[in-house]
Amino acid sequence: MKEKSKIKQSTGSRIFDCFNILFLGCAGLLCIVPFLYVIAASVSPLSDILTRKFFIIPVHFDFTAYKYLFSSIQLMKSMGISVMVTVVGTVLSMSMTLLTAYVLSKPQLIGRRVLNALVVFTMLFSGGMIPTYLVVYKMNLIDSFLALWLPGCISAYNMILVRTSISALPSELEEAATVDGCNYFQCFYKIVIPLIKPTIATFSLFYAVGYWNSYFDATIYLNDSSKWPIQVWLRQIVLLSSGGFSDTGSISELGYIPPQNVSYAVIVFATIPILCVYPFVQKYFTKGMMVGSVKG
Amino acid sequence: MKKEKILSAEKFISVNKSRGREPVLVRFRKDWMLYVMLMPGLVYFLIFKYGPMVGLITAFQDYNSMLGWFGSTFVGLKHFKRLFSDANFLNIFRNTLVLAFYNIIIFFPLPIIFALLINEVKSIKYKNVVQSVFYIPHFVSWVVVAGICTTLFSSQSGALTDMISNLFGRKVSILSEESFFAPLITGQVIWKETGWGTIMFLAALSGVDLQLYEAAKIDGANRRQQMWHITLPALKTTIITLLILRMGTFLNTGFEQIFLMLNTMNRSVGEVFDTYVYQTALTNGRISYGTAVGLFKSVVSLFLVIGTNKIAKKAGEEGVY
Numbered sequence: 238m239k240e241k242s243k244i245k246q247s248t249g250s251r252i253f254d255c256f257n258i259l260f261l262g263c264a265g266l267l268c269i270v271p272f273l274y275v276i277a278a279s280v281s282p283l284s285d286i287l288t289r290k291f292f293i294i295p296v297h298f299d300f301t302a303y304k305y306l307f308s309s310i311q312l313m314k315s316m317g318i319s320v321m322v323t324v325v326g327t328v329l330s331m332s333m334t335l336l337t338a339y340v341l342s343k344p345q346l347i348g349r350r351v352l353n354a355l356v357v358f359t360m361l362f363s364g365g366m367i368p369t370y371l372v373v374y375k376m377n378l379i380d381s382f383l384a385l386w387l388p389g390c391i392s393a394y395n396m397i398l399v400r401t402s403i404s405a406l407p408s409e410l411e412e413a414a415t416v417d418g419c420n421y422f423q424c425f426y427k428i429v430i431p432l433i434k435p436t437i438a439t440f441s442l443f444y445a446v447g448y449w450n451s452y453f454d455a456t457i458y459l460n461d462s463s464k465w466p467i468q469v470w471l472r473q474i475v476l477l478s479s480g481g482f483s484d485t486g487s488i489s490e491l492g493y494i495p496p497q498n499v500s501y502a503v504i505v506f507a508t509i510p511i512l513c514v515y516p517f518v519q520k521y522f523t524k525g526m527m528v529g530s531v532k533g
Numbered sequence: 534m535k536k537e538k539i540l541s542a543e544k545f546i547s548v549n550k551s552r553g554r555e556p557v558l559v560r561f562r563k564d565w566m567l568y569v570m571l572m573p574g575l576v577y578f579l580i581f582k583y584g585p586m587v588g589l590i591t592a593f594q595d596y597n598s599m600l601g602w603f604g605s606t607f608v609g610l611k612h613f614k615r616l617f618s619d620a621n622f623l624n625i626f627r628n629t630l631v632l633a634f635y636n637i638i639i640f641f642p643l644p645i646i647f648a649l650l651i652n653e654v655k656s657i658k659y660k661n662v663v664q665s666v667f668y669i670p671h672f673v674s675w676v677v678v679a680g681i682c683t684t685l686f687s688s689q690s691g692a693l694t695d696m697i698s699n700l701f702g703r704k705v706s707i708l709s710e711e712s713f714f715a716p717l718i719t720g721q722v723i724w725k726e727t728g729w730g731t732i733m734f735l736a737a738l739s740g741v742d743l744q745l746y747e748a749a750k751i752d753g754a755n756r757r758q759q760m761w762h763i764t765l766p767a768l769k770t771t772i773i774t775l776l777i778l779r780m781g782t783f784l785n786t787g788f789e790q791i792f793l794m795l796n797t798m799n800r801s802v803g804e805v806f807d808t809y810v811y812q813t814a815l816t817n818g819r820i821s822y823g824t825a826v827g828l829f830k831s832v833v834s835l836f837l838v839i840g841t842n843k844i845a846k847k848a849g850e851e852g853v854y
Binding site for chain 2: 247250254255257258260261262264265267269271272273274277286289292293306333336337339340341345346347354355356359360361362363364365366368369370371372374375376379387388389390391392396405420421422425433446449450451452453457468469471472475476497498503504507508511515516519524528
């Protein structure tokens with residue numbers, strides 16, 4: 238609402254504006270303060286953390302936690318695994334989603350209504366954790382990265398939103414391309430994809446975040462700790478350094494109890510990549526989501 | 534050559550328009566590429582979404598991984614009978630309901646309130662900054678959230694432990710005391726998802742005709758009245774849609790989040806259906822029993838969605854399907 242009204246604002250209305258801006262500002266701060274604390278703690282010496290000398294701004298600097306992280310082959314490798322899982326998974330999920338969404342948006346598809354209903358039904362009812370595990374197990378995917386990519390490859394919800402934004406494109410474009418001799422795949426590749434770039438950017442980010450953050454799938458499908466992504470290690474390190482036991486009940490995977498500032502540094506590691514990509518994609522959110530939210 | 538192509542394209546388009554009359558086989562042959570493109574997605578849904586649904590027969594068998602689904606003995610409703618007489622069952626049901634109610638009553642309205650407040654901000658720049666910051670927590674994993682919580686509240690070395698203990702006047706340990714479990718879980722959800730939750734409502738609000746506000750102003754409506762009579766009704770459909778969808782996940786109560794916050798001290802209030810499934814089937818190896826617990830949960834969830842959708846439709850709203 239951009240308004241340059243000549244009607245004078247009432248005092249109550251102006252007080253509300255001030256209060257509102259202040260309130261939203263505080264809420265915004267609450268969203269990022271925990272990160273600031275973690276970042277500050279990760280570059281502080283252990284003694285400062287234990288005596289709580291600082292909150293947001295560190296008093297002394299000490300980078301041993303990061304030195305330690307960079308020297309740990311295991312953790313560096315798991316960062317690499319996380320990046321690999323995220324990149325391959327996102328490309329795979331996005332291509333599958335786009336392909337399926339494109340086909341299901343075509344009115345001439347035989348059985349289109351039935352197929353769409355089949356997809357919607359998976360949003361309302363699912364086999365659940367154990368039967369899914371058994372399917373993955375039966376396909377011999379345990380301890381394979383495919384177990385992280387395949388079971389959740391297409392999100393029905395994302396697929397429906399992408400389908401809606403494809404349906405919103407004027408059909409004349411594809412008709413014209415068909416006249417010029419394009420087949421379905423060429424239409425998809427040369428017309429549809431370039432036109433829904435904001436949608437692709439948005440949903441790629443969603444998939445990427447999902448893969449980067451995935452923790453539980455890795456714990457149940459990957460027994461081999463050398464294949465664990467960073468999130469699983471983060472969990473073990475946080476548990477151990479705060480004085481508990483790791484999920485696996487032993488400390489053998491790392492071989493020792495890491496000091497507390499290491500867990501702060503790992504939290505930073507596990508968060509930073511997503512926060513780096515976020516600002517570049519954020520401008521597409523509302524556009525991508527808005528197109529999708531038009532009822533279809 | 535070129536003429537031929539155009540002719541076939543014309544045929545293609547005219548066929549497109551009168552599809553219904555063509556025999557199925559002709560349509561199939563014409564659009565074969567479409568079906569090839571459908572294959573990967575179809576196979577995915579059949580194997581990984583419908584496969585597990587077929588696999589639900591595990592719940593009616595004494596599943597033996599050597600024999601598989603086709604060799605295991607069929608035992609009918611044995612596992613369900615055991616579930617209903619399980620001493621843990623009522624406890625799990627109660628824990629799940631408590632968390633779900635906290636979620637619906639405390640968390641659900643917050644994104645709506647925040648969307649209304651953000652909508653009232655006049656400076657576009659400030660609005661954008663606030664939105665960008667609000668969305669950030671959504672992109673952080675539950676492992677990180679749990680990690681931050683552990684480091685902030687751990688009874689030995691938590692950064693906020695002293696402050697909270699002073700506040701309560703005794704030594705509290707938020708991570709392990711039973712009475713703090715539901716508030717802790719709800720607090721995490723509020724921190725992580727409130728900002729992100731506003732996006733749907735803000736998208737709905739951007740579609741509101743500004744003339745409505747102008748007309749209301751001319752009629753003498755103040756801002757509170759405008760909010761009450763224009764903005765809020767504009768959100769009604771979105772609110773109801775999201776509420777119906779939320780009912781479907783009512784019993785899911787954020788499995789990964791709870792799984793990460795569970796420990797031996799708070800298990801009596803923190804154990805919910807999904808964590809119980811994990812515990813019985815994957816930790817204790819009672820595959821069939823775990824599947825039965827999961828199936829019970831899924832069926833109840835399905836009925837909750839259907840029920841809410843019906844009620845919404847009766848009340849004259851558009852349902853989800």
